[in-house]
Amino acid sequence: MPREKKVENYDVVVIGGGPAGLTAAIYAGRARLKTILIEKSLIGGLATYTNEVANYPGFPTAVKGEDITNLMKAQAENMGVKFKLTAVKSVQLQGDLKTVETFRTIYQTKTVIIASGGRPRTTGAKNEEKFLYDKGISFCATCDAAANTGKHVVVIGSGDTAIEEGMFLTKFARKVTVSVLHDCGKMDCNEIAKETALGNPKMEFIWNTVVDSFEGKDHLERVVLKDLKTNQLIPVDCDTCFEFIGYLPNTELFKDQLQLTNSGYIQTNEKMETGVDGVFACGDIRDKWLKQISTAVGDGAIAGFAAEKYIEESKAFKEIILQDKKPGLVYLYNAVDPASRSFLNTIGKIENQRNGAIAVARVDVYKSKGIAERLNIDTFPTVVVVKEGKVAQVISQDLSEDKIIAAL
Amino acid sequence: MTEKIVDALGEACPVPLIKAQNAIKELAVGDILILQIDHSCAMKNVPEWARKEGHNVEIEEVDDGEWEIIIEKV
Numbered sequence: 474m475p476r477e478k479k480v481e482n483y484d485v486v487v488i489g490g491g492p493a494g495l496t497a498a499i500y501a502g503r504a505r506l507k508t509i510l511i512e513k514s515l516i517g518g519l520a521t522y523t524n525e526v527a528n529y530p531g532f533p534t535a536v537k538g539e540d541i542t543n544l545m546k547a548q549a550e551n552m553g554v555k556f557k558l559t560a561v562k563s564v565q566l567q568g569d570l571k572t573v574e575t576f577r578t579i580y581q582t583k584t585v586i587i588a589s590g591g592r593p594r595t596t597g598a599k600n601e602e603k604f605l606y607d608k609g610i611s612f613c614a615t616c617d618a619a620a621n622t623g624k625h626v627v628v629i630g631s632g633d634t635a636i637e638e639g640m641f642l643t644k645f646a647r648k649v650t651v652s653v654l655h656d657c658g659k660m661d662c663n664e665i666a667k668e669t670a671l672g673n674p675k676m677e678f679i680w681n682t683v684v685d686s687f688e689g690k691d692h693l694e695r696v697v698l699k700d701l702k703t704n705q706l707i708p709v710d711c712d713t714c715f716e717f718i719g720y721l722p723n724t725e726l727f728k729d730q731l732q733l734t735n736s737g738y739i740q741t742n743e744k745m746e747t748g749v750d751g752v753f754a755c756g757d758i759r760d761k762w763l764k765q766i767s768t769a770v771g772d773g774a775i776a777g778f779a780a781e782k783y784i785e786e787s788k789a790f791k792e793i794i795l796q797d798k799k800p801g802l803v804y805l806y807n808a809v810d811p812a813s814r815s816f817l818n819t820i821g822k823i824e825n826q827r828n829g830a831i832a833v834a835r836v837d838v839y840k841s842k843g844i845a846e847r848l849n850i851d852t853f854p855t856v857v858v859v860k861e862g863k864v865a866q867v868i869s870q871d872l873s874e875d876k877i878i879a880a881l
Numbered sequence: 882m883t884e885k886i887v888d889a890l891g892e893a894c895p896v897p898l899i900k901a902q903n904a905i906k907e908l909a910v911g912d913i914l915i916l917q918i919d920h921s922c923a924m925k926n927v928p929e930w931a932r933k934e935g936h937n938v939e940i941e942e943v944d945d946g947e948w949e950i951i952i953e954k955v
């Protein structure tokens with residue numbers, strides 16, 4: 474008999490605890506929104522797989538990724554963000570109230586911020602499944618380097634992660650053999666890493682190769698590489714094989730509800746909106762060009778801020794526009810324009826005269842155009858008069874007290 | 882339904898994972914294994930392995946850098 478699930482209510486549910494999700498949560502928490510972040514394992518996401526982060530501004534000593542994300546977590550906690558460490562089982566993203574379901578709880582929420590990132594891509598070579606994680610194939614040098622002290626390891630890949638983590642492994646392993654897809658001397662990593670790696674006596678490179686198969690009894694004993702030019706098989710005896718060949722997006726949960734690219738990433742606009750109202754995506758899960766801690770943090774800030782604006786605007790929209798108790802007056806203006814600002818006095822005068830008989834909203838479009846977009850208005854200042862929950866009149870030209878009073 | 886607590890505090894990878902794998906073999910479906918850990922490496926491979934096996938997993942952060950991985954055998 475399954476237990477009945479607990480129901481909890483939030484303003485913001487963030488799915489994923491990497492740098493993007495943590496930043497979004499910091500912004501949402503700081504806006505005093507009731508926020509929970511759900512992470513399936515370790516807070517910090519893929520950043521915790523990196524041993525030395527040399528390009529995140531503010532940390533000149535190349536600290537561990539986990540050290541940076543632990544600080545982000547502490548900051549989110551200071552902002553009142555709650556954390557739950559479990560996997561999300563399903564989501565329902567449509568409508569004003571969305572649900573995010575875990576093994577024991579249903580979270581009802583006004584907004585969802587998806588920051589579920591990526592997971593390491595695997596080679597797809599023969600027998601790979603047999604040796605994943607604990608049986609000799611690893612994706613985390615930080616985690617498994619110490620266990621390989623004095624041993625021989627193989628690294629697959631030549632990007633920044635592969636070469637930088639490979640160099641880190643030379644501090645522990647006796648020998649690090651790197652399988653590179655490209656011709657001799659060509660790598661995908663940055664030039665500094667490349668030069669250092671080529672000069673590292675513990676590193677050996679096998680060019681033009683991919684993995685053909687993994688072999689061993691209970692634990693990995695050998696990686697068989699294949700030369701792409703000669704088709705020759707090259708068996709390499711080793712204790713652990715580290716795969717650093719990119720990532721796959723964790724979007725399975727959302728594939729029927731959001732627009733995904735052919736490779737499975739979520740498409741967003743610059744406000745991190747996904748096309749479903751109140752649902753935002755940020756970090757590596759997005760279809761974007763550069764996937765770094767620093768860009769994830771930028772995305773997260775936008776998503777957190779966008780969620781705040783969405784909630785604020787939905788509330789205003791509901792209270793002023795979608796109500797049918799009394800006529801509504803919405804004044805949309807740009808606070809940068811002095812004439813629009815001084816017209817606020819006229820709006821105030823009308824509000825006072827009516828003495829509570831009308832609902833008035835002042836919307837500064839300089840801060841956010843969300844409400845204007847919902848009303849399809851792009852010239853400012855504009856007054857919208859609402860009656861019985863519907864737009865009755867839009868006044869954009871020659872605003873005056875008389876015109877507004879006549880419309881009311 | 883029984884609950885089994887396994888202490889893997891102070892243990893580095895892959896020891897917590899091996900302890901969890903051995904402990905779960907002794908449990909019946911619906912039983913709960915609570916693995917106590919304080920090395921973050923185990924936060925990566927233990928939940929990953931348990932979910933791959935189809936078990937339900939939830940984690941409590943008991944203290945800064947100390948966790949209980951709660952695995953319900955399925």
